[in-house]
Amino acid sequence: MQTVTIKNLTKKFGSTVAIDNLSLNIEKGKITGLIGADGAGKTTLLRTIIGLLLPSEGEIDVLGFNPETQKNELNQHIGYMPQKFGLYEDLTVIENLNLYADLKQVPHDFEKMLEFTSLAPFQDRLAGALSGGMKQKLGLACTLLGNPEFLLLDEPSVGVDPISRRDLMKMVRNMISPETTVLWSTAYLDEAHSFDTAVVLDKGKVIYEGKPHDLAPTPQEFENKVIDLMGGYNKEESLIAKNYDYKAPDVELTVEADNLEKRYGSFYAVKNNTFKIKKGEIFGLLGPNGAGKSTSFKMMCGLAKPTSGTARIMGTDIIKHPAKARSNLGYMAQKFSLYGSLTVRQNLDFFALVYGISILKRKEKVDEIIEVFGLKEYEKCPAEELPLGLKQRLSMAAALIHNPPVLFLDEPTSGVDVLTRRDFWNHITSLAKKGVTILVTTHFMDEAEFCDRISLFYKGQTVAIGTPEELKQKAGANDMETAFINLIKESEVDK
Amino acid sequence: MKILLALIKKEIKQILRDPSSIIIAFVLPFISIMIYMYGINLDSVKITMGVKNDDNSPEVATLVKSFGHSKYINSINYDNMEDIKTAVLRSKIKGAVVIPNDFSTKLSRGEKADLLVITDGSETNTANYVQSYAITIANQWLSSSKFSRKIKRPVITAESRTWYNPDLNSHYFIVPGSIAITMTLIGILLTSLVVAREWERGTMEALLSTSVKPIHIVLGKYIPYFVLGMMSMAFNVFLCVGIFKIPFRGNYFILFVVSGLFLFTSLGIGLTVSSKLKNQFLSSMVAMSLGFMPALMLSGLMYPINSMPEFFQHLTRIIPPRYYVSFIESEFMAGTIPEIVIANAIFLTILGCLLFIAVYMNTSTRLDGNK
Numbered sequence: 001m002q003t004v005t006i007k008n009l010t011k012k013f014g015s016t017v018a019i020d021n022l023s024l025n026i027e028k029g030k031i032t033g034l035i036g037a038d039g040a041g042k043t044t045l046l047r048t049i050i051g052l053l054l055p056s057e058g059e060i061d062v063l064g065f066n067p068e069t070q071k072n073e074l075n076q077h078i079g080y081m082p083q084k085f086g087l088y089e090d091l092t093v094i095e096n097l098n099l100y101a102d103l104k105q106v107p108h109d110f111e112k113m114l115e116f117t118s119l120a121p122f123q124d125r126l127a128g129a130l131s132g133g134m135k136q137k138l139g140l141a142c143t144l145l146g147n148p149e150f151l152l153l154d155e156p157s158v159g160v161d162p163i164s165r166r167d168l169m170k171m172v173r174n175m176i177s178p179e180t181t182v183l184w185s186t187a188y189l190d191e192a193h194s195f196d197t198a199v200v201l202d203k204g205k206v207i208y209e210g211k212p213h214d215l216a217p218t219p220q221e222f223e224n225k226v227i228d229l230m231g232g233y234n235k236e237e238s239l240i241a242k243n244y245d246y247k248a249p250d251v252e253l254t255v256e257a258d259n260l261e262k263r264y265g266s267f268y269a270v271k272n273n274t275f276k277i278k279k280g281e282i283f284g285l286l287g288p289n290g291a292g293k294s295t296s297f298k299m300m301c302g303l304a305k306p307t308s309g310t311a312r313i314m315g316t317d318i319i320k321h322p323a324k325a326r327s328n329l330g331y332m333a334q335k336f337s338l339y340g341s342l343t344v345r346q347n348l349d350f351f352a353l354v355y356g357i358s359i360l361k362r363k364e365k366v367d368e369i370i371e372v373f374g375l376k377e378y379e380k381c382p383a384e385e386l387p388l389g390l391k392q393r394l395s396m397a398a399a400l401i402h403n404p405p406v407l408f409l410d411e412p413t414s415g416v417d418v419l420t421r422r423d424f425w426n427h428i429t430s431l432a433k434k435g436v437t438i439l440v441t442t443h444f445m446d447e448a449e450f451c452d453r454i455s456l457f458y459k460g461q462t463v464a465i466g467t468p469e470e471l472k473q474k475a476g477a478n479d480m481e482t483a484f485i486n487l488i489k490e491s492e493v494d495k
Numbered sequence: 496m497k498i499l500l501a502l503i504k505k506e507i508k509q510i511l512r513d514p515s516s517i518i519i520a521f522v523l524p525f526i527s528i529m530i531y532m533y534g535i536n537l538d539s540v541k542i543t544m545g546v547k548n549d550d551n552s553p554e555v556a557t558l559v560k561s562f563g564h565s566k567y568i569n570s571i572n573y574d575n576m577e578d579i580k581t582a583v584l585r586s587k588i589k590g591a592v593v594i595p596n597d598f599s600t601k602l603s604r605g606e607k608a609d610l611l612v613i614t615d616g617s618e619t620n621t622a623n624y625v626q627s628y629a630i631t632i633a634n635q636w637l638s639s640s641k642f643s644r645k646i647k648r649p650v651i652t653a654e655s656r657t658w659y660n661p662d663l664n665s666h667y668f669i670v671p672g673s674i675a676i677t678m679t680l681i682g683i684l685l686t687s688l689v690v691a692r693e694w695e696r697g698t699m700e701a702l703l704s705t706s707v708k709p710i711h712i713v714l715g716k717y718i719p720y721f722v723l724g725m726m727s728m729a730f731n732v733f734l735c736v737g738i739f740k741i742p743f744r745g746n747y748f749i750l751f752v753v754s755g756l757f758l759f760t761s762l763g764i765g766l767t768v769s770s771k772l773k774n775q776f777l778s779s780m781v782a783m784s785l786g787f788m789p790a791l792m793l794s795g796l797m798y799p800i801n802s803m804p805e806f807f808q809h810l811t812r813i814i815p816p817r818y819y820v821s822f823i824e825s826e827f828m829a830g831t832i833p834e835i836v837i838a839n840a841i842f843l844t845i846l847g848c849l850l851f852i853a854v855y856m857n858t859s860t861r862l863d864g865n866k
Contacts, residue, residue: 050704052862071860075706086701090512091505102501103705142701 001028002061003150003181004049009058011044011204018044020204021058026197029178033192033212034185036201037230037417039387042185043083045201046152049183050080063150076104079148083155085139089128093119093138096127097145106146113141116171131290133164140168144175151182157191159414161288161443162481163488165191187417188444189226190219190481200229220446223418233422239372241430245403249328251315254279254406254437255300259309262295262460269295271460272309277453279405280435282428284448286484287457293441294334296457297410300439301331313406327356330399334410336391340384344375344394347383348401355402365401373397389420396427407431409440413447425450445480456487463491498707502715506689510723516685520727524677528734531673532666542624543569545579545591545613552599558636562592567628583615590614590625592633602642659828670741671827672796674731675819678754679790681724682761683768687782689716690769690858700862709858713851717762724758725751735827745826749836753822756843760815761786763850770857790816818842 004026011019047053051067065074114120117137193212200208216222255277262270270292277283298304300311302322311318316325413421456464475483562570582588593611601608612629614622693699735741772778794816811817818839
């Protein structure tokens, strides 16, 4: 039995071909993972399947309906969770559930749902005030209302910590019936490896379709195989690092956090956070959503004022001499924070200017950075039109334009495909080898392995600190993800 | 039906939680009526003007005095032209009257006597006042002076009587007219944001993947904002009539029915823009310039329509506030006049229905704008 039959589907936006003569069957009662690089056509495919977009050519049959003409009938049998979850942030948890239950014309019976999502205590909280992980669970709960026959999830686990990710997976597997078909688009290949079927998309075409285990027995090998399918990743010498004009500092401890604390009323967002990072070290800050990682980050760059404690960058106190401390710092924010309507070159020109690079040197410097970061092709493209991976690369270019000896990266790889992530980490590790100190946060546990040392952060406090090996030993785990989950649980018990 | 109710309930909760919609609906009308009441005044005001008398006869001295005694004028006496020039330049006086040295001689001979009135053309409105005050005062003086016998009385004298607004108090038509402005603001500004917001936050994509039909989305926006708009309307009328004592001679039922029709058109403009542009910032800007500016400039509230260039006179025909302003001014000041009510109501209904169709056509069920 097939839930979806697609024959020779093509979808064009203007002259851009998003889906290119694609044929695909999705089997009933199976979980199918949809994998692909940014811009491979995953979201377009999902939207076309449920009739949110009309195909340019080709035929689609979903549950016996034609989404082109029978969208309304089809919609009664499906559950679709878009990338932004579709929650009303100014409505409470229960109001969102009530609304979607009414729209789907199903009874208001949320007991089981609230129990599974552990959202029961937060029923009256505004959806906008929930943490990232909880929003995702609520979005999924709204999607699951009315037990849809066919569930489509568009990257539900972007930017979510490993614990929430496991919960989400458990929730889907427990809430659906054996007949339910699931189409799950994801950037996490370990996730995709656990599904019944994997579909790999590249440039709007299916390049692999089959059981993930047929491709590789372990998630790690599966990732390598998928990368090979996408054209392979050739680890080359990082030009970014090679061209980096690094001036060795005279201090050994380049970044120090000294009892950093941030309090809102009686709530501690960050509590006595202390660590010291050596020159050329990659220091990872890990922890669940809402643990206080970003707050710590902002305090360390002088963007938020600590309630008490301080931080030093290259020995300069960030509170006493913020401008001087910041001149040694490159900061890449979690959210894309460049000017969307300016072109790539204009953005870099601007950042060169604000970092005080002289007019005479600016053109040369920007030319060089565009070349090194491989942005030549996109030089005249407005930043908002770049694919996600390139946006991140541009953000990094802007953070590095003044050759800072210290680099802060807040979730630089969130929502980025696996190839771009590899490329990114190649640059990060090469920069560290040259002596640049790097402080990074991530939700990808395989990335955590690249760090020299890790601080595990939970509920505003450091739970554990050490090398990845030390943390795994301490938790008695073989991989970083299990170590993460165990250590967080242990700290929960201790309290 | 259940779907529609759910959407309306959702919208009402969002309105109640968003202080900006409450501010637009209730605080803004209050501020705008205050401005129209105390800030804008199209009536005569006391004007400072200069007087230069070159005629030394005692009779003319009484003319200078009567300038000084007038309750509309603050007069300052000058001896030479240079001082008057400087005073006008510095805006110390708004104009001046110069009495030539042969003024009384000519009058006593029964000849035509000239009086020079200088006005500041950079403020035409004030210039008109200076001119008419000067002439009125001079004529009054003339009729009571000893020269009056020598002057032939005009055969016809005009006795003017102003109907509906005997005091010629401009507040009586501007303040009710301001209701039109606030109703335009509520209808256009609030709704220009709401559809675009659903697109920006991604909730529209989720809505479209359920069995919601375009008509649900359209009515789900129209109904709550219509209710909010009518509440604000009632508050406006209460401010006008109850607090600021603007006389209301019409019928409240008719006032609310026609106001409802007008609100229907305003909501249509805001929602059309919002569903078309799908971007909050852009659509609020477009809605303001498409809805608010014409309401202010072309509705006939500030500038009479028949004094506009012909092209603009025709343009006002598609601007809903034109019909509403014409209705509300007559409803307040002259009472219900069936012809005016019916004509304006018909045009508002036609425009409202056309806009409703435009909103419906622009409400897509797919992401790329297809039905």
